[in-house]
Amino acid sequence: MPVLCEHAYRNEQTVNYRPMSRHGSKWQEFNDISAKYRQAAKEIKRHSSESQETSNQEIETEFAYLVDRWLKETIHLSLIRDKIINPAYLQIIAMGSTAVPLILRELRDRPSHWFVALQALTKSNPAEGALNPREARDKWLTWGEENGLI
Amino acid sequence: MPRDEVDRVFPKLKGKDIELSPEDFNNNCLAFALGDKNNWWEPPAQYGFYWPPGFSEDTTIETVEEIIRLHGFTIETDPTVTPKTDSIAIYGEHGQWKHFARFADGIWSSKLGESHDVERIDHLDLEIADYGKCVKILSRPTKKKKK
Numbered sequence: 130m131p132v133l134c135e136h137a138y139r140n141e142q143t144v145n146y147r148p149m150s151r152h153g154s155k156w157q158e159f160n161d162i163s164a165k166y167r168q169a170a171k172e173i174k175r176h177s178s179e180s181q182e183t184s185n186q187e188i189e190t191e192f193a194y195l196v197d198r199w200l201k202e203t204i205h206l207s208l209i210r211d212k213i214i215n216p217a218y219l220q221i222i223a224m225g226s227t228a229v230p231l232i233l234r235e236l237r238d239r240p241s242h243w244f245v246a247l248q249a250l251t252k253s254n255p256a257e258g259a260l261n262p263r264e265a266r267d268k269w270l271t272w273g274e275e276n277g278l279i
Numbered sequence: 280m281p282r283d284e285v286d287r288v289f290p291k292l293k294g295k296d297i298e299l300s301p302e303d304f305n306n307n308c309l310a311f312a313l314g315d316k317n318n319w320w321e322p323p324a325q326y327g328f329y330w331p332p333g334f335s336e337d338t339t340i341e342t343v344e345e346i347i348r349l350h351g352f353t354i355e356t357d358p359t360v361t362p363k364t365d366s367i368a369i370y371g372e373h374g375q376w377k378h379f380a381r382f383a384d385g386i387w388s389s390k391l392g393e394s395h396d397v398e399r400i401d402h403l404d405l406e407i408a409d410y411g412k413c414v415k416i417l418s419r420p421t422k423k424k425k426k
């Protein structure tokens with residue numbers, strides 16, 4: 130962060146410095162410095178936003194890779210108990226709360242047994258009492274919509 | 280699961296004229312074998328699973344055999360011989376079940392996890408590492424002819 134500030138400061142070439150009096154020039158210097166810092170702040174914000182976008186893309190790519198791997202290795206298994214100990218599923222849980230909206234979207238678009246991961250990550254269980262996976266899915270999607278996650 | 284993926288997981292099905300239904304995550308092989316397409320049978324009853332009340336919440340062959348027998352599949356038959364009546368094949372290892380297939384109307388079929396139902400198979404084609412061996416077949420008794 131400080132490096133970026135310094136970079137922005139050094140590259141600011143336009144100095145609107147008009148000494149009117151000794152006292153006035155101090156104000157002008159202050160204004161100039163303020164402008165430079167505002168510019169630096171803008172650059173930091175833009176850079177941070179770009180980094181965030183890149184980071185989100187990386188997370189989504191990793192998530193998609195893990196989902197594909199999980200499905201490929203476990204879709205034919207008859208027990209969810211066996212499916213959820215697959216390393217790819219555990220890695221998705223290890224991604225933390227950032228994975229929740231991605232899981233909910235996946236559940237909406239390509240239904241599968243995400244309920245264990247969702248419960249672990251959100252510490253909620255809106256699907257409690259669901260009679261079958263379809264009902265559990267509906268309840269989780271409603272929860273996701275209500276919480277602005279999908 | 281595309282056909283080539285089915286063949287990858289079940290090499291003995293490769294090149295066979297089988298039928299695949301649409302995928303459905305709402306039921307599993309045990310439900311399918313018992314004729315229930317609206318539930319996922321697995322203990323314990325949570326996360327939308329169904330497990331019949333009164334039975335141990337475990338995945339032992341012993342417990343599931345009790346459940347299957349309760350549904351009328353009471354005769355144990357030779358796993359290497361084609362059954363004469365509707366039957367259920369139990370796959371597993373170390374006393375734990377891993378999979379089921381059903382025999383009805385003269386054909387074997389099975390539900391592959393969250394994926395397709397697969398029809399017109401040989402039940403031994405499903406013996407893969409993830410399912411174990413076909414350890415038991417339970418059949419319905421032969422109907423007695425009315426005099």
